[in-house]
Amino acid sequence: MASSVALFVPCYVDQFFPHVAIAALTVLERLGIKVDVPDGAACCGQPAANAGFAREGHSTLARFVDVYAPYERIIVLSGSCAVHVKQHAGEVAAHGGQTDSAGARVAERTTEFCSYLHDELGVDWIAGLGATYSGRVAVHIGCHALRGLGLARPSELQIRPFDKVRALLGAVRGLEIAELARPDECCGFGGTFAVGEPVVSTKMGRDRLRDITTHGAQAVVSTDMSCLMHLDGLARREHMGLPMYHVAEVLAGTAGSR
Amino acid sequence: MSASVPSARDAILAAVREARPPAVPRDESPASSALVARGGGGSRIDTFTAATIAAGADATVCSRDDVTRVVDAALAGARSVLSFSDLAPSRDCPPDGLRDLAALEVLVCDTTLGVAENGAVWIASSSDRLRAALFLAARVVIVVREEDLVDDLHAAYARIDVRAHPFGTFVAGPSKTADIEQSLVIGAHGPKALSMVVVRG
Amino acid sequence: MTQRSFPLPVVGVGGRIDHPAAAAAFNADVARTDWHDASLWFVREKRDRAASTVPDWEALRARASAIKEHALTHLDEYLVRFEENATQNGMQVHWARDADEHNRIVHGILAAAGARKLVKSKSMLTEECGLNPYLEARGIEVVDTDLGERIVQLRGEGPSHIVMPAIHLRKEEVGATFHDKLGTPAGLADPNALAGAAREHLRQRFLAADCTLTGVNFAIAETGGFVVCTNEGNADLGMALAPIHIASMGIEKVIPRVEDLGVFLRLLARSATGQAVTAYSTHVHGPRVGQALHVVLVDNGRTRQLAREEFWRSLKCIRCGACMNTCPIYRRSGGHSYGSTVPGPIGSVLTPGLDLDRYATLPFASTLCGSCTAVCPVKIDLDTQLFRWRQRVVENGSVSLAKRVAIDGSTRVLDRPRLFRTLGKLARVGLRILPAPLARRAAGAWGRTREAPVPPSQSFRAWYRRHRGGAA
Numbered sequence: 001m002a003s004s005v006a007l008f009v010p011c012y013v014d015q016f017f018p019h020v021a022i023a024a025l026t027v028l029e030r031l032g033i034k035v036d037v038p039d040g041a042a043c044c045g046q047p048a049a050n051a052g053f054a055r056e057g058h059s060t061l062a063r064f065v066d067v068y069a070p071y072e073r074i075i076v077l078s079g080s081c082a083v084h085v086k087q088h089a090g091e092v093a094a095h096g097g098q099t100d101s102a103g104a105r106v107a108e109r110t111t112e113f114c115s116y117l118h119d120e121l122g123v124d125w126i127a128g129l130g131a132t133y134s135g136r137v138a139v140h141i142g143c144h145a146l147r148g149l150g151l152a153r154p155s156e157l158q159i160r161p162f163d164k165v166r167a168l169l170g171a172v173r174g175l176e177i178a179e180l181a182r183p184d185e186c187c188g189f190g191g192t193f194a195v196g197e198p199v200v201s202t203k204m205g206r207d208r209l210r211d212i213t214t215h216g217a218q219a220v221v222s223t224d225m226s227c228l229m230h231l232d233g234l235a236r237r238e239h240m241g242l243p244m245y246h247v248a249e250v251l252a253g254t255a256g257s258r
Numbered sequence: 259m260s261a262s263v264p265s266a267r268d269a270i271l272a273a274v275r276e277a278r279p280p281a282v283p284r285d286e287s288p289a290s291s292a293l294v295a296r297g298g299g300g301s302r303i304d305t306f307t308a309a310t311i312a313a314g315a316d317a318t319v320c321s322r323d324d325v326t327r328v329v330d331a332a333l334a335g336a337r338s339v340l341s342f343s344d345l346a347p348s349r350d351c352p353p354d355g356l357r358d359l360a361a362l363e364v365l366v367c368d369t370t371l372g373v374a375e376n377g378a379v380w381i382a383s384s385s386d387r388l389r390a391a392l393f394l395a396a397r398v399v400i401v402v403r404e405e406d407l408v409d410d411l412h413a414a415y416a417r418i419d420v421r422a423h424p425f426g427t428f429v430a431g432p433s434k435t436a437d438i439e440q441s442l443v444i445g446a447h448g449p450k451a452l453s454m455v456v457v458r459g
Numbered sequence: 460m461t462q463r464s465f466p467l468p469v470v471g472v473g474g475r476i477d478h479p480a481a482a483a484a485f486n487a488d489v490a491r492t493d494w495h496d497a498s499l500w501f502v503r504e505k506r507d508r509a510a511s512t513v514p515d516w517e518a519l520r521a522r523a524s525a526i527k528e529h530a531l532t533h534l535d536e537y538l539v540r541f542e543e544n545a546t547q548n549g550m551q552v553h554w555a556r557d558a559d560e561h562n563r564i565v566h567g568i569l570a571a572a573g574a575r576k577l578v579k580s581k582s583m584l585t586e587e588c589g590l591n592p593y594l595e596a597r598g599i600e601v602v603d604t605d606l607g608e609r610i611v612q613l614r615g616e617g618p619s620h621i622v623m624p625a626i627h628l629r630k631e632e633v634g635a636t637f638h639d640k641l642g643t644p645a646g647l648a649d650p651n652a653l654a655g656a657a658r659e660h661l662r663q664r665f666l667a668a669d670c671t672l673t674g675v676n677f678a679i680a681e682t683g684g685f686v687v688c689t690n691e692g693n694a695d696l697g698m699a700l701a702p703i704h705i706a707s708m709g710i711e712k713v714i715p716r717v718e719d720l721g722v723f724l725r726l727l728a729r730s731a732t733g734q735a736v737t738a739y740s741t742h743v744h745g746p747r748v749g750q751a752l753h754v755v756l757v758d759n760g761r762t763r764q765l766a767r768e769e770f771w772r773s774l775k776c777i778r779c780g781a782c783m784n785t786c787p788i789y790r791r792s793g794g795h796s797y798g799s800t801v802p803g804p805i806g807s808v809l810t811p812g813l814d815l816d817r818y819a820t821l822p823f824a825s826t827l828c829g830s831c832t833a834v835c836p837v838k839i840d841l842d843t844q845l846f847r848w849r850q851r852v853v854e855n856g857s858v859s860l861a862k863r864v865a866i867d868g869s870t871r872v873l874d875r876p877r878l879f880r881t882l883g884k885l886a887r888v889g890l891r892i893l894p895a896p897l898a899r900r901a902a903g904a905w906g907r908t909r910e911a912p913v914p915p916s917q918s919f920r921a922w923y924r925r926h927r928g929g930a931a
Contacts, residue, residue, distance in 0.1 A: 009919050011873060015883040016912035018919035025927075037923055043873040048866050050827065052849030052858065056870040063874055147829035155507065156785065156833035158516035182500070186787050190826025192862075195904040197824060199483040202908040203492065203791050204826075233909030266554040267542075270710065270758045274535040277766035282528040284715070309735060356700055357666045375513075375725075376735035386747050390699040393692045411736075412721040420717055421682050424548070424745030428724075430736050433692040437607035437623060439630045440498050441650035446606060447661055448692025448738070 003034040006071040008064075010078045010225075011042045017225045023252035024077050024113055030129055030252075031121055035075070041067040044076070046084035051192045061085070062092045062103075069102040073120075074110045077248070079145020079223045080191075082112035087148070112149055114223050114247050118164040127171035131251050136176040138217035140208070140231070141165055142224030143186050151223065155184050165223060165247060172250055178217040185211070189230035205234045213242065219255070220244040302374045302407045307456055309377030313431030314444050315452040325401065325457050332399045332453050333364055340391050342367040342383075343401060356390040365395040365449075371417055372402040372456075373428065375410040379454070380418055382426030389425050393433075397451035400429070404458050468798030475857075478820040481796035482788075491629075496790040498626060503784045505733025506834065512735075513725065523722050524838035527775035530714050531765065537680040537713045538756065544683020545754055548745040553755045558588035561757045565590060565672065565705055566597055568753055574599075574670040574703055578661075580687065580694035581605040582674030583621050583778060584707050584757060587800045590672075602664045604693035606657055613640045619794030621801055622731050622780035627793050661693070671697030675708035676777070677723060678754075681716045684744035685754070688727065688737040695741055704746065705753045710761050711774040723777060726836035730779040764812050769847045773808045775837040782831035782841060788824050797821060804831035808844040811851070819857035822848035880920060887914035 007028065009021040021037075028035045041064040049057030064085065068074045076082035085107060092103035111119075117126055145151045152163035169175055188194070188204025195201075209231060212220060220242060222228050228244040235242045245255040264272070300308070307317045320328045329345045338350040340359070343366045352358035367388060369379035379402050383389060392398060408414050420426055433448030444450060469480040486492050510516045530537055542552045555561035561584075569577065577599055579585065591601045591612075603612045607624035611617060613636050618624030625633065634648040643656045673694045678685040685706055687694045698704050714723065728734040746752035765771045783789045783803035794802035799810040799818060807821040822845045831841040852858060872879050890898060891914045899906035917925075 011879070012912075014919045015887065016915065018915050018917065018922055021919040022922060025923075037927070039920070040876055042876060042879045048870055050846065050849070051862065051866050052822075052851075052853035053863075053866045053870070054850045054853070056866055060870055060873055143826065143828035143830075147833060154830070154833050156830060158510050158513070186826050186828035186830070188787070188826060190828070193823065193826050196862075197479045197482060197788070198904040198907060199479070199486045200788050200791050200824075201826075203486055204787050205909075207496070207791075229912055230909065233905070233911065236910040237908060266556050266560060269556055270554050270756070270762065271535050271538065273758065273762035274538065274710070274765065277762045277771075278534060279532050279765070279768065279771050282525070282532045284529045285522070285525050312735070313738070360662060360666060373736075378736050378740070382742075386699070389695075389747070393695045393699055410721070411725050412718070415718050415721045420679075420684060420742045421548075421744050424747065425741070425743060427695070427739050427741040428736060430734075430738055433690065433738055435606045435654060435691050436732070437605070437610065437625050438633050438650040438653055439628075440501065440623075440626070441630070443651050443654040445658070446654060446691035446693070447604065447658055447665070447696055 003036045004072040005033055006036045006038055006068055006074050008041070008044070008068065008074055008076045008081070009037060010044065010076075010081050012229065013077055013225050014042065016229065017246070019254065020225055020246040020248055021077060023246065023254050024248035026252045027117075027129065027248050028075070031125060033121075036071070038067050044081040044085050045088070046081055047191050049084065049088065057088075058092055061089060065089055065092050065103045065106045068106050072109060073116070074106065075113055075116050076110055077113050078226065079112050079142040079149055079151065080226060082110055082115075083144040083148035085110045112145055112151070112223065114145070114151060114165055114168060115149055117251075118168055123167050123171055126168055126251065129171070129251055131171070131253050132173045133175040133250055133255055135174075135218045135256075136178050136216055137219045137221045138178045138180060138212040138215065139165055139169065140187060140220055140222040140227055141184065142222065142227045143184075145223045146184055152184075168247060169221065169250065175250065178212070178215040180211045180215050182211055187227045187231055189227050191226070194230055201230070202234065205230055209235055209240065209242070213240070218242070221247055221250055221255075223247055302409065303404050303456060303458060305374040306372050306377060306407050309375065310431065310454045311377070313377045314434055315377065315431045315454045317454045317456055319456045319458055321458055325455060328455050329366065329399065329401065332455065333366065336364045338363045340365050340387070340395070342385070342388050345401060356386060359387070359391045359394040362391055362395045364397050364399060365391040366399045366401075368401045370406055371414055372407045373411055373414050374407055376430055378428040378430035380414065380426060381429055382418070382423045384423045384425070392427075392429070393448045395449055397453065398429075398432070398449045399453045399455065401455045401457065404456065468795055470798065474817050476798035476818055476820060478792070478796055478798075478824040481798070482792035482824070485793045485796055486791065492791055494629070495627060495793060499784045499790045502623075502732060503781075503834075506730055506781055506784065509729035509733040509735065513729065519722060519726055520836055520838050523726055523836055524775060526714060526719050526722060527837050528772070531711065531771065531774055534710065534713070534765065537715055538710060540680040541678055541683055541713050542756075544680070546683070548683045550683070550746065550752045550754050553753060555755055555757045555759070557759050561588045561707065561755055561759065562590050562593040564755055565707070566594060566599070568703065568705060568751075569594070569599055569670055570597075572670070572703055572751070576664070576668050577601050577670045577672060578604050578664050578668040578697045578701065579671070580673045580689060580697055581608055581624075582672065582707055583801060584674060584709050585672065586617065587759065588757070602661070602668075604661050604664070604697065605689070606654060606691060609657060609661065610636060617795070617800070619802070620780060620783055621778055627795070665696040665700060668697065668701050670703040670705070671701035672705045672707060673698065675706050675712050675754075676727070677720060678708055678713045679717055679720070680713055682744060684742055686720060687741045687743065688724070688739065690734075690738045692739055695739055698741070698743065699747075702749065703751045703753070705755060706743070707755045707757060710756050710758055711776075727777055727779055730781040730834065730836040760813050764809065767812065770808060770812060770844055772839050773805065773844060775839050776805050776809070777837055779836055781834040781836065785830045785834045786825075787828065787830070788826070792824070797824070804841045804845065805839070808839075808841060808848060811848050815851060815855045816857045819852045819855070822852060880918065883918055887918075890914040
């Protein structure tokens with residue numbers, strides 16, 4: 001095994017947003033982190049599990065555990081996938097009747113990309129990338145990353161404010177952040193919700209886009225390509241001309257160059 | 259009913275015992291030590307006054323010497339007054355029936371406790387007349403003394419005895435509703451106005 | 460009959476509530492949806508401001524949750540203690556296994572006294588039991604006295620929110636109803652004037668009532684008393700005048716001690732409306748002289764929920780409605796779309812337990828964003844329970860065959876890396892070469908309003924193979 005750190009690229013990122021995974025890999029390599037991207041597990045099992053299909057979700061997650069068990073750190077390029085693995089990988093052994101605690105270990109070692117950069121490398125190290133971006137963006141932290149991983153203070157909670165994503169983007173010279181009326185309202189993707197409740201999903205996405213554009217954002221930066229797939233799909237259908245980037249793209253300097 | 263048919267009480271209690279999840283013990287630490295509102299820095303009387311105003315009451319802070327004058331002013335021009343306070347006499351009250359109190363203009367009473375964090379005062383009584391008047395009168399005047407103010411509800415419950423009377427209520431401002439398009443309307447079914455007289459010192 | 464301004468819950472095949480269809484109907488009026496959403500978001504913001512004034516807010520929530528979990532896991536002891544103390548206080552305590560028994564008990568009390576004019580304050584429990592139609596069919600006049608409830612009662616609707624029953628109505632609609640039923644001038648829509656008209660109308664009912672029924676916010680085991688919180692004073696007008704007072708409560712409402720009220724009353728109004736406290740928090744510890752005071756303790760499925768390891772914590776609910784105010788789906792679909800007495804996130808974890816097939820769509824009316832869990836004053840793990848109910852729904856066979864096939868099919872693909880790569884390539888090529896209208900139709904419900912992602916020329920895996928020599 002070449003490295004003790006692995007990167008997990010979710011299925012839809014692998015297929016539809018490879019530039020995001022390339023940017024994430026680039027950022028990690030520039031920061032001196034040698035990263036494996038093992039083959040064999042395309043999905044973490046969240047879509048099936050959230051649709052109520054526990055058995056199917058578990059079998060997919062069990063495969064994920066098998067593939068990623070050898071690694072000491074598993075960086076997941078999606079907040080919702082990371083939360084799913086952390087909350088449910090420990091159940092995998094129990095489901096399969098095995099006594100092996102690989103699932104629990106994988107859960108514990110899994111982290112999300114922005115969390116990893118902020119918590120384990122530190123903002124100063126990230127600033128060393130010298131990334132620049134010219135313009136004002138709206139920051140959209142996926143709900144699972146926000147409330148499930150603690151990437152920022154959720155607006156409901158009465159605790160000291162903090163925002164790891166803003167801290168990372170603060171290391172990007174020239175980048176301005178637009179303040180939204182509803183700082184962390186859900187974009188409306190929600191996995192199968194997007195097609196199971198398409199009308200409300202669409203309305204939520206359109207309302208989020210309106211908040212974003214009303215407050216002068218010229219682009220959207222997010223921790224989750226699933227959210228952006230939905231928002232971007234809506235924005236392009238309405239010809240809004242609103243580019244959307246993963247945090248990794250901004251840090252890699254590839255935002256705006258596609 | 260035959261002895262073998264369980265009563266609803268028996269059936270429900272049996273169902274509860276059967277269903278009960280594993281016991282979660284009680285946290286015995288006193289609530290007030292863990293949860294006392296540390297406040298925004300204002301004095302208790304200022305916090306109370308601001309909170310009672312926020313609840314829709316009008317508030318007058320006065321000295322002991324001034325309180326009778328302030329209460330008289332609050333009652334000036336009122337057609338009928340029912341008083342449970344030594345500070346003002348009743349006059350032209352509707353007759354004895356509770357329902358007749360619907361014609362009452364003002365109720366005056368004292369309170370033995372006010373809560374700074376929410377501007378509420380505790381009114382407890384065995385008098386059905388006071389209880390009915392509290393909700394039927396067009397407006398209510400309540401006198402509260404600074405020494406009877408506490409910081410928050412934890413302190414309030416430590417002071418009051420809810421069993422002393424069959425009725426006790428925390429009153430915060432006049433009756434109100436926002437049920438029509440979230441527009442705040444002061445004076446729903448109960449009194450349309452509450453005047454809080456806060457006696458300093 | 461006044462024109463309904465809202466869509467009824469949409470009930471599909473086999474009596475299943477169809478939340479997506481009801482939500483779609485609600486959204487047909489975009490302006491109304493925006494207005495409904497903004498009204499409820501405003502209440503959420505008021506809640507945030509109120510919570511921020513309490514320095515120990517998060518500790519208070521944890522405390523409230525712990526008290527409720529303790530109470531529920533000792534529920535039989537506290538119910539017995541409450542009954543003992545309440546009886547000593549001069550109350551008559553009744554037990555009802557289900558809605559029907561509750562209604563029979565209430566009617567029995569009224570009939571025995573020859574009472575026929577009932578004024579009611581807010582009680583979601585009595586909505587759940589269908590008490591009003593039961594009593595009306597037996598010749599009892601029932602007047603809901605909470606202004607919001609009276610409005611929907613006059614319109615022949617159910618409440619759409621547990622705290623703000625008429626939140627779905629514009630003031631013009633209320634004005635039209637009052638013109639029709641109370642004789643107010645046509646076109647009068649000023650909330651102050653309308654509330655004033657309701658005040659006069661309801662005053663007459665309070666004064667004429669020979670019985671009253673209230674809900675119970677909290678029942679105190681330690682002292683055998685109960686607390687009723689209102690802003691309008693309507694519960695009190697009933698209680699202060701009527702010779703018979705019936706208090707209906709779900710068994711989960713009992714709390715151990717008086718001091719616990721400090722915790723709950725500091726949380727309740729702030730969570731519900733953003734006020735520090737409601738105008739009236741009335742503590743009843745006995746009847747008035749000459750008054751008969753009855754308490755009806757109701758199960759109606761609560762012990763079944765208590766037995767559910769994954770869902771019993773939903774019984775901690777103190778009925779504040781904060782979860783509804785914050786839920787982005789509730790705000791954009793309205794309470795009626797849930798077809799359930801209690802709607803929104805809490806309704807979606809309480810109601811499926813009553814009929815899993817009928818309410819199968821409710822746990823899916825959510826993106827699992829977690830906002831509800833974060834505002835709940837008693838820290839119910841709403842998003843986790845919604846997730847778990849989805850699994851129960853699937854096990855119960857209550858999802859469509861199409862969905863089952865789709866998940867089964869996609870799982871097979873995702874578990875086979877080479878098949879996944881091949882199909883992915885096909886999908887990307889397909890998206891590139893299909894004419895846009897066909898691509899949209901192929902994309903189904905997604906494609907109605909959204910473009911599909913721009914298909915890249917190669918997957919990340921393919922790039923990685925080429926540029927990094929493949930997997931380690």
